Each structure stands twice: as C-alpha cells, then as structure tokens.
Amino acid sequence: MQAVSAFLIPFLDIQLLGLVAAGTFAGIYIGAIPGLSVTMAVSILISFTFAWPVYPALALMIGIFMGGVYGGSRTAILLNIPGAPAAIATGLDGYPMAKKGEAGEAIGITTVMSFFGGCIGIIVLAVAAPMVSEFALKFQPRDYMLLAILGILLVGSLSSESLIKGIFAGAFGILIGTVGLDPLTIADRLTFGFSELRGGISFVAVMIGMFGISEALVQLHDVNKAAVRQQISRIVPSWSTITKYLPLSLRCSGIGVIIGALPGTGGDIAALMAYDHAKRTTRNPEVPFGEGAREGLVAPETANNAAVGGAFIPMMTLGIPGDAVTAIMIGALFIHGLNPGPMLMIDKPDMFWFIVGALTLANVFMLVFGLTGIRFFVKVVETPRSVLIPVIILLSIVGAYAVKSSLVDVYWMLGFGVLGYFMKLYGFQLGPVILGVILSRLLDDNWRRAIISDQESLPKLLKGIVTSPLSLVLFSAVLFILLAPLWRMVKARRAG
Amino acid sequence: MREGQTRRPGEALFVGFLALASLGLLVKAYGIAGLEALSSPGALPMAAAAVMLLSAILILRQTMRAPAIRTETIREHILPPAVVVAMVAITAYAFLLEPLGFLITSFLFLAVLIRVLSGRSLFFCIGSAAACVLLIYVVFRIVFSVLMPEGIVPEREILARLGRLFSGAR
Numbered sequence: 169m170q171a172v173s174a175f176l177i178p179f180l181d182i183q184l185l186g187l188v189a190a191g192t193f194a195g196i197y198i199g200a201i202p203g204l205s206v207t208m209a210v211s212i213l214i215s216f217t218f219a220w221p222v223y224p225a226l227a228l229m230i231g232i233f234m235g236g237v238y239g240g241s242r243t244a245i246l247l248n249i250p251g252a253p254a255a256i257a258t259g260l261d262g263y264p265m266a267k268k269g270e271a272g273e274a275i276g277i278t279t280v281m282s283f284f285g286g287c288i289g290i291i292v293l294a295v296a297a298p299m300v301s302e303f304a305l306k307f308q309p310r311d312y313m314l315l316a317i318l319g320i321l322l323v324g325s326l327s328s329e330s331l332i333k334g335i336f337a338g339a340f341g342i343l344i345g346t347v348g349l350d351p352l353t354i355a356d357r358l359t360f361g362f363s364e365l366r367g368g369i370s371f372v373a374v375m376i377g378m379f380g381i382s383e384a385l386v387q388l389h390d391v392n393k394a395a396v397r398q399q400i401s402r403i404v405p406s407w408s409t410i411t412k413y414l415p416l417s418l419r420c421s422g423i424g425v426i427i428g429a430l431p432g433t434g435g436d437i438a439a440l441m442a443y444d445h446a447k448r449t450t451r452n453p454e455v456p457f458g459e460g461a462r463e464g465l466v467a468p469e470t471a472n473n474a475a476v477g478g479a480f481i482p483m484m485t486l487g488i489p490g491d492a493v494t495a496i497m498i499g500a501l502f503i504h505g506l507n508p509g510p511m512l513m514i515d516k517p518d519m520f521w522f523i524v525g526a527l528t529l530a531n532v533f534m535l536v537f538g539l540t541g542i543r544f545f546v547k548v549v550e551t552p553r554s555v556l557i558p559v560i561i562l563l564s565i566v567g568a569y570a571v572k573s574s575l576v577d578v579y580w581m582l583g584f585g586v587l588g589y590f591m592k593l594y595g596f597q598l599g600p601v602i603l604g605v606i607l608s609r610l611l612d613d614n615w616r617r618a619i620i621s622d623q624e625s626l627p628k629l630l631k632g633i634v635t636s637p638l639s640l641v642l643f644s645a646v647l648f649i650l651l652a653p654l655w656r657m658v659k660a661r662r663a664g
Numbered sequence: 665m666r667e668g669q670t671r672r673p674g675e676a677l678f679v680g681f682l683a684l685a686s687l688g689l690l691v692k693a694y695g696i697a698g699l700e701a702l703s704s705p706g707a708l709p710m711a712a713a714a715v716m717l718l719s720a721i722l723i724l725r726q727t728m729r730a731p732a733i734r735t736e737t738i739r740e741h742i743l744p745p746a747v748v749v750a751m752v753a754i755t756a757y758a759f760l761l762e763p764l765g766f767l768i769t770s771f772l773f774l775a776v777l778i779r780v781l782s783g784r785s786l787f788f789c790i791g792s793a794a795a796c797v798l799l800i801y802v803v804f805r806i807v808f809s810v811l812m813p814e815g816i817v818p819e820r821e822i823l824a825r826l827g828r829l830f831s832g833a834r
Contacts, residue, residue: 299767335715336716336723339712339715339716340712342712343709350705350775355705357704358692360692381754389744430721554781554784555778556779557748557777558773558774559800562757563800565758566770591745619702624701624703626702658812
C-alpha cells in the first residue's frame with residue numbers, strides 16, 4: 169500500500185505533475201538541439217535545484233532524462249544530426265525516410281516505440297530492483313569495490329575508441345574524488361596547502377565543466393553549420409503499423425533494459441546493439457536497412473528508452489550509476505542527504521516508488537508531447553548556434569556559481585571545461601571521469617574496509633575473492649575487460 | 665571527433681602534459697602517507713595516480729607512433745578563433761562577475777560573443793543578449809531563487825520597489 173501511494177505522488181501532487189511535464193517537454197528540446205545534451209542539462213540543473221526538496225528536484229530531472237533520450241531522435245530524423253549519441257542509429261533509417269517525405273511517420277513510429285520501450289524498462293525496474301537490492305545486502309566491501317572498478321572500466325571500454333584512454337579518464341575521476349580531507353583520518357589529501365581544497369573539489373563544478381563548457385567549446389567548431397529542413401506529414405502511426413513491429417520492439421526492449429542495467433553503459437550502446445539485432449534478424453524488410461527501414465527506427469528507439477529504466481536498477485540498488493545521467497542523479501541524491509544503495513531501498517522504499525512513478529508519468533508525457541507540436545519544434549531547433557552556445561556557456565557559469573556562491577567553483581569549472589575540451593578533441597571520453605568522481609568515495613571506503621578486514625594482507629583479500637562466487641564473477645569480468653584488448657592485439661599480430 | 669590511428673596537431677604535447685601531471689600527482693599522493701599501510705589515506709590517490717601515469721605513458725607511446733594528420737592545423741582544427749574568443753570571454757566573465765554584477769557582465773558577455781560568433785548586426789546582438797539575460801534572470805533569480813552578485817546594479821532595491829509598486833497597485 170505504501171508503495172502504491174508513493175508511486176502515485178507525482179500523479180496526484182499538482183506541483184510535481186507540472187515539474188515532470190515541464191521537465192519532459194524541456195528534455196525533448198534539450199535532447200533534440202544539437203549541442204545540448206541531457207547530461208549537460210541535468211548537471212547544470214543540479215546546481216539550481218540543490219536547495220529544493222528532493223521530490224521536486226528529482227521530478228524535474230527525471231522528466232528531462234526521459235524526454236531527452238527520446239528528443240535526440242527528432243533531429244536525427246529531421247536534420248540528420250542526432251541530438252544525442254543514443255539517436256545515432258535512429259538517423260540511419262530515419263533521415264532517409266524524411267528525405268522521402270515520410271518524416272511525420274518516422275517521428276510517429278519513433279514516439280510510440282519509445283513509449284513502449286520506456287514502459288518495459290520501468291516495469292523491469294519496478295520488478296527487478298527490490299530483488300536486486302535484497303541480493304545486494306549480501307555484498308561484501310570487496311564486491312562493491314570490484315563493482316565500482318567494473319563500472320568505470322565498462323564505460324571506458326565501451327564508450328571510447330581506446331580502453332587505455334578510458335582507464336586514464338576513470339583513474340583521473342577517482343583522483344579528483346579523493347581531493348580534500350580524508351573522512352577517516354582527517355589527513356589532507358592532494359590539497360597542495362590550500363584550505364579551499366579541504367572540502368574537496370565540487371563535483372558539480374567538475375560535471376558542468378566537463379559536460380557543459382567542454383561540449384559548448386567543441387560545438388563552436390561548427391558554429392555556422394546550417395540544417396536542412398524536411399516536410400512533415402501525418403504523425404500518429406496506424407494501429408496495424410504498431411502491432412506489426414511489437415515483437416521486434418519487445419526483443420529490443422529486453423536488450424535496452426539489460427544494457428542499461430549494466431553499470432556504466434547506457435542508451436547509446438543499447439540503441440546500436442538493438443539496431444544490429446534488427447538488421448541481423450529481419451528477413452526481407454519492406455525497405456532495405458539504411459534506406460528507410462521501419463525496423464531500423466523501431467529497434468534503437470525502443471532500446472534506448474528501455475535503457476532508462478534499466479539504468480536506474482544499479483543506481484537504486486547498488487549506488488552504482490547505470491550511465492552518465494544516473495551518475496549525476498546519484499550526485500543529486502547525495503546533495504539531498506540520501507545515499508543510494510540497498511539500504512536506501514530498505515529504509516526509504518517510498519523514494520524508489522516515487523522515482524518509478526515519476527518515470528511512468530514522464531513516459532506518458534513523452535508520448536503526448538512527442539505526437540504534438542512538431543512544427544513549433546522545428547522552429548526552436550533551428551535557433552542559431554551562435555546565440556545558443558553563448559547562452560549555454562552563461563548557464564554553465566551561473567550554475568557553477570550558484571551552488572556555493574563561490575567564484576572558486578567557477579574557476580574549477582573553467583579549468584575542467586578547458587581540460588575536457590582537449591580530452592574530447594584527442595579521443596578521451598569524459599563519462600569515465602564523472603563516474604570516477606562519483607564512485608571514488610564508494611571505492612575508497614570499500615577498499616579500506618576490505619583490506620582492514622583481511623588484516624592488511626593482499627593475499628588474504630585475493631583468497632577471499634577467489635573463494636566467493638560473486639566476488640569471483642566480478643573479478644573475472646574486470647580481468648576480461650582488461651585482457652580482451654590484449655588478446656585481440658596478440659591475435660591481430662599473429663594474423664599479420 | 666577524430667580518425668582512428670592518427671595523431672592530431674598538439675596531441676603528443678597534450679598527452680605529454682598529462683603524463684607529467686600524473687607523475688607530479690603520484691609524487692604528491694605518495695607524500696600523503698607514503699607506503700605506510702594498504703588502508704592508509706594515500707593508498708587510493710596513489711593507486712589512481714599510478715594508473716594515470718602508466719596509461720598516459722602508454723597513450724603517449726601510441727600517439728608518437730601514429731602518423732600525423734597533415735591536413736589539420738592547430739589554428740583551424742584544435743583552437744579555432746571562435747574557441748579562443750570563447751575561452752577569453754569566459755575568463756573575463758569570471759573576473760568581472762563580482763565587481764560588475766551578474767546583469768551587466770552577462771549582458772556584455774552575450775552581446776560580445778554573439779557578435780563575434782554570428783557576425784550579425786549590433787542591434788540583433790544587443791537585442792538577443794538583453795532578451796536572454798532577462799529570461800535567465802527571471803527564471804533563475806525569481807523561480808530558482810539563485811543569488812548572483814549584484815555588483816553596480818542595486819537589484820534588491822529595484823526588486824523591492826517593483827514589489828511595492830505592485831502591492832500598492834492592488
């Protein structure tokens with residue numbers, strides 16, 4: 169009964185309902201406008217909502233997350249510019265459809281299938297998370313430590329062209345997270361004698377710098393790129409079209425939820441894998457893939473929205489983010505004094521059910537807003553970048569300042585923004601940095617707990633790992649990620 | 665953003681800088697507690713810095729071996745004028761924010777940057793900058809209650825007067 173009433177809170181509270189609606193609406197535009205990303209928006213938003221109560225802050229962020237994942241598809245279809253990485257696969261068949269004058273149909277199919285995928289993701293979250301959290305109570309500190317390392321490595325290996333660059337970025341994030349006074353011994357760590365650093369580096373400043381400023385600077389390379397507008401036809405798809413693609417969307421939702429639930433992976437990878445699945449399993453599509461196949465739209469769009477619900481599973485049950493946005497949301501929960509993990513699910517189940525309710529509501533709003541207002545939408549996304557990018561930079565600066573009314577945070581944000589810009593330019597992914605910052609504390613605490621409980625003995629710790637099935641599975645996964653590229657390299661050399 | 669196994673202009677320099685910075689951080693992390701214990705406060709920073717240093721060296725090795733992209737230049741592809749102008753404008757904004765205040769600094773920042781990036785008329789730049797600053801101010805100052813530096817504009821007095829005006833009108 170308590171679960172049902174917590175689930176219904178965002179539906180019955182008019183303020184929360186409005187915030188989810190506003191968030192979803194804004195998210196669709198943020199996700200769609202090239203140069204704006206959901207990660208960027210949520211990280212900037214944290215700084216403005218940190219003084220709010222937790223429910224309204226989460227309602228707005230969840231709306232933006234859900235809307236943003238979907239919104240990226242619109243510009244992929246209409247302009248052939250994916251608004252977000254999760255929409256890259258959507259453009260492969262969406263844009264050819266738009267060129268044939270079928271943009272309306274493409275948007276309609278995308279919207280309905282995104283809604284369907286979103287529903288599946290939320291259902292799996294609601295069913296699986298309580299079970300996972302119960303299981304997670306059995307986790308030892310070493311398991312949390314391994315899980316944190318696994319999450320960072322997964323992001324590094326899957327989102328970057330080079331695993332070694334991903335490892336560097338993850339380690340850099342962990343290092344940033346350790347700056348300040350050590351919570352156990354009160355020893356100064358990497359403060360360089362500056363008292364301002366004793367409280368640590370504000371992760372909001374790091375996030376806004378890395379995702380806001382650096383992205384805006386990269387976008388300045390194409391500041392005068394013009395978009396080609398498409399004609400919009402009928403939007404709402406027919407019932408027969410929906411039922412025809414339901415089996416495929418169900419399979420792709422499964423892919424989306426599983427990929428989304430893996431620590432560190434998100435909608436972009438889920439969408440590409442689902443597209444690949446559709447391509448391999450669809451025999452005789454009406455239109456070939458790459459030329460406007462409906463299956464090529466259905467697969468990535470159901471998968472990336474299903475991944476949203478999936479991403480919340482490790483976040484809520486283990487305190488390990490499913491992707492960059494949930495990493496930022498964990499930060500938001502920390503700011504509000506909550507510690508995501510199995511104990512949060514047990515101590516505050518209403519928080520979990522509120523999130524499930526807000527996700528469901530955001531999914532419904534996504535369907536409504538997705539099928540309406542397309543013409544207005546086209547006008548908004550055509551806002552010149554020369555105006556849009558300075559505004560994003562300004563919002564980033566205001567956001568960094570607003571957290572503590574401190575210029576020091578603005579300087580940190582600038583520093584990380586410039587560093588992030590060069591890292592992006594030279595092929596380093598920034599996701600592992602943020603994941604490292606967020607997971608640093610978890611890793612530090614659990615490493616120290618694990619090694620102290622094994623009397624500071626590394627062999628004992630290793631023995632504990634190999635004798636526990638769960639630890640062994642996690643350890644093997646870490647080893648696999650580290651050794652697989654080496655194996656591939658050796659094989660390639662042998663092949664000549 | 666980049667091609668496969670190739671080296672962009674300035675890449676080796678940047679990775680070299682990362683390797684040096686990692687070395688410096690490793691030395692600093694060692695200084696926290698040395699090798700006193702595996703659970704010491706310096707253990708994780710040292711491990712992270714060591715991983716950074718090792719991976720930076722490997723990346724540097726890969727980068728040095730990769731062929732350079734001859735068609736790219738620093739001025740055009742790494743630090744184009746628009747990016748340099750934006751970096752300078754952001755730094756100037758950070759320095760002027762407290763003395764001049766949010767409204768004036770933000771307006772100047774947007775007007776100058778929009779003018780430089782779009783090359784459109786002064787009227788357009790001033791108009792869009794003013795409209796954006798007003799919108800941001802209303803949303804963040806009034807809706808989100810974010811306090812920004814007042815600087816030379818007596819915002820609180822103006823808001824109080826406006827408040828009195830509206831309450832008087834009622």
